[in-house]
Amino acid sequence: MSGKLQASVTVVINSIAQAKKAAGIRVYNLSAGEPKMMTPQVVRDAANEFIQQGDIPYPSPAGLNELRKTAADRMNKLYGSSFTQDECIITTGGKMAIYLLLQYLCGLNSPLKANPNDKIGVMIQAPFWVSYPSITKIMDGKPVIINTSEAGGWKLTPEMLKAAYTPDCKVLMLNNGVNPTGIIYTRSEMQALLAMAVELDLLVISDEVYSTLVYTDDEYVSCGSFPEYKKHVVVIQSASKAFAMTGWRVGFLFAAPEIIDVMSALSTQSTTGVCLIAQHGALAAFKHADEINQWVNETMKRRRDIFVDAFRKYFGIQLESPKATLYVFTSLASLGVTGMSDDEFCIRALEEANVASVPGSGFGQPGYVRFSYGADEDDLDGGLENLAKFVKSLTK
Numbered sequence: 001m002s003g004k005l006q007a008s009v010t011v012v013i014n015s016i017a018q019a020k021k022a023a024g025i026r027v028y029n030l031s032a033g034e035p036k037m038m039t040p041q042v043v044r045d046a047a048n049e050f051i052q053q054g055d056i057p058y059p060s061p062a063g064l065n066e067l068r069k070t071a072a073d074r075m076n077k078l079y080g081s082s083f084t085q086d087e088c089i090i091t092t093g094g095k096m097a098i099y100l101l102l103q104y105l106c107g108l109n110s111p112l113k114a115n116p117n118d119k120i121g122v123m124i125q126a127p128f129w130v131s132y133p134s135i136t137k138i139m140d141g142k143p144v145i146i147n148t149s150e151a152g153g154w155k156l157t158p159e160m161l162k163a164a165y166t167p168d169c170k171v172l173m174l175n176n177g178v179n180p181t182g183i184i185y186t187r188s189e190m191q192a193l194l195a196m197a198v199e200l201d202l203l204v205i206s207d208e209v210y211s212t213l214v215y216t217d218d219e220y221v222s223c224g225s226f227p228e229y230k231k232h233v234v235v236i237q238s239a240s241k242a243f244a245m246t247g248w249r250v251g252f253l254f255a256a257p258e259i260i261d262v263m264s265a266l267s268t269q270s271t272t273g274v275c276l277i278a279q280h281g282a283l284a285a286f287k288h289a290d291e292i293n294q295w296v297n298e299t300m301k302r303r304r305d306i307f308v309d310a311f312r313k314y315f316g317i318q319l320e321s322p323k324a325t326l327y328v329f330t331s332l333a334s335l336g337v338t339g340m341s342d343d344e345f346c347i348r349a350l351e352e353a354n355v356a357s358v359p360g361s362g363f364g365q366p367g368y369v370r371f372s373y374g375a376d377e378d379d380l381d382g383g384l385e386n387l388a389k390f391v392k393s394l395t396k
């Protein structure tokens with residue numbers, strides 16, 4: 001694709017892998033951005049039941065009121081926030097929540113623009129989820145990338161935020177449970193980041209879609225849990241990873257009612273709202289949320305441990321177990337691979353060893369690779385065995 005529009009790198013890698021699979025080749029999928037699991041039966045049953053009653057009209061653009069309330073209550077219960085039904089809108093996945101919000105904040109009618117030609121700066125920590133800068137550019141905003149480092153634990157600090165700030169910056173895109181690094185922020189770190197964001201008069205978008213995929217006893221800190229910063233924060237959530245419902249496309253945006261009203265208006269001119277079948281599925285998931293969250297979390301934790309063990313077995317490297325998400329982010333140098341870009345490495349690993357992974361460049365971190373342990377357990381051990389052989393062949 002040309003110009004400002006770029007297909008997400010993760011999607012491109014996935015499609016090459018799909019083509020191989022279609023040709024009957026066994027591909028080890030270490031690239032998936034999702035927990036590879038069946039959607040829970042209760043969710044499928046509820047959706048079926050809704051289909052069978054047959055009356056499936058246009059949805060309300062903000063979503064089913066019962067689902068908005070249930071999602072807000074769940075956030076409040078898990079993370080100590082205080083969102084109401086009017087502060088929640090249902091979106092076509094977390095991605096559409098971010099898309100519509102950045103359209104509002106960076107687009108033609110942005111309330112943050114003094115002049116129509118202004119470009120709104122969106123501050124984004126790198127490595128980042130591939131879609132943040134892409135969506136920002138699509139909406140005519142300006143991504144302002146702040147590099148973090150492995151030595152610094154991949155963490156953004158208030159000092160880094162202040163140093164990267166320019167007066168056109170109006171938005172901070174935070175991600176806790178970070179894709180691709182797998183880190184989480186502590187309460188004091190998050191408090192300090194929010195204090196700095198407010199000092200700089202930034203609206204904070206907090207992407208929390210991995211909040212239930214934390215594998216340690218560390219507290220998951222939602223930006224919604226700071227009453228003093230509530231009006232400066234928009235929280236993005238999703239049924240995708242929490243309930244193994246990636247294909248259902250149900251996400252949530254929590255914000256002040258004025259923002260929800262604008263999102264709702266934008267929905268009327270884009271999706272018209274979220275498919276009611278999926279919303280009924282999500283409603284059933286919330287009714288069983290504790291069990292489903294636990295089931296997905298335990299399954300992913302087990303796969304994380306299998307991945308880390310296999311990595312030690314085949315590469316002789318003891319990885320630090322990621323605390324959250326579905327990802328291991330590691331440098332080519334740590335694998336002993338030199339003189340090759342991460343793009344080339346991932347393409348050759350797929351072509352020569354049938355292992356799909358994602359180059360760090362797509363996340364703004366060249367020289368690194370992201371592996372996902374969301375895949376089937378067979379893929380994890382077999383994939384790493386193949387990958388280790390491939391790496392050996394490179395370094396001979």
Ligand code: PLP
Nearest residue numbers: 033093094095129179238240251
């Ligand atoms: N945010 C992050 C950090 C992600 O990794 C993803 C998906 O991979 C999303 C948001 C979007 O998820 P969904 O649109 O499925 O809710």
